[in-house]
Amino acid sequence: xxxxxxxxxxADRIRVVVAETLQRRIKDPRLGYVTITDxxxxxxxxxxxxxxxxxxxxxxxxxxxxxLESAKGILRSEVGRQLGVRFTPTLTFVAxxxxxxxxxxxxxxxxxxxxxxxxxxxxxDASYAGDADPYRKPVEDEDDLDLDDEDDEADTDADAAxxxxxxxxxxxxx
Numbered sequence: 001x002x003x004x005x006x007x008x009x010x011a012d013r014i015r016v017v018v019a020e021t022l023q024r025r026i027k028d029p030r031l032g033y034v035t036i037t038d039x040x041x042x043x044x045x046x047x048x049x050x051x052x053x054x055x056x057x058x059x060x061x062x063x064x065x066x067x068l069e070s071a072k073g074i075l076r077s078e079v080g081r082q083l084g085v086r087f088t089p090t091l092t093f094v095a096x097x098x099x100x101x102x103x104x105x106x107x108x109x110x111x112x113x114x115x116x117x118x119x120x121x122x123x124x125d126a127s128y129a130g131d132a133d134p135y136r137k138p139v140e141d142e143d144d145l146d147l148d149d150e151d152d153e154a155d156t157d158a159d160a161a162x163x164x165x166x167x168x169x170x171x172x173x174x
Contacts, residue, residue: 028070037096
């Protein structure tokens with residue numbers, strides 16, 4: 001097995017060579033606006049997968065795929081000539097799913113924006129289900145304070161009576 005960094009460097013170089021050759025040397029009228037997006041090489045450097053996108057509709061994509069398949073031999077020869085490796089990898093062209101994925105993501109974002117707008121519209125006229133401030137706060141009513149004072153006075157009286165009783169016991173034994 002080879003080093004993965006070597007395979008990555010070879011893949012990058014194949015991508016550049018294929019893109020330049022398509023631009024300068026291949027004169028097929030079926031070839032539309034083709035962009036080479038990525039290239040991947042197997043670990044044994046025997047096979048290279050070239051990912052591409054085509055600007056246009058399905059008819060343009062099909063015509064460009066046919067043009068790339070017919071130009072595969074010229075492209076492989078040019079890759080072998082410029083790379084100088086012992087075995088020139090076979091080329092496989094695969095239409096990149098990047099535009100479709102991007103369109104799907106754009107559609108999902110549009111639906112999320114619409115849902116957010118509906119929530120925003122519903123929230124403008126909405127009111128709180130409970131109190132505006134959901135946190136408990138200590139009660140500071142005067143009526144509650146008066147009751148607490150009476151309880152405190154009763155506790156003070158009970159404490160005084162107990163102290164007096166304890167004093168009486170202490171003076172009786174002394």
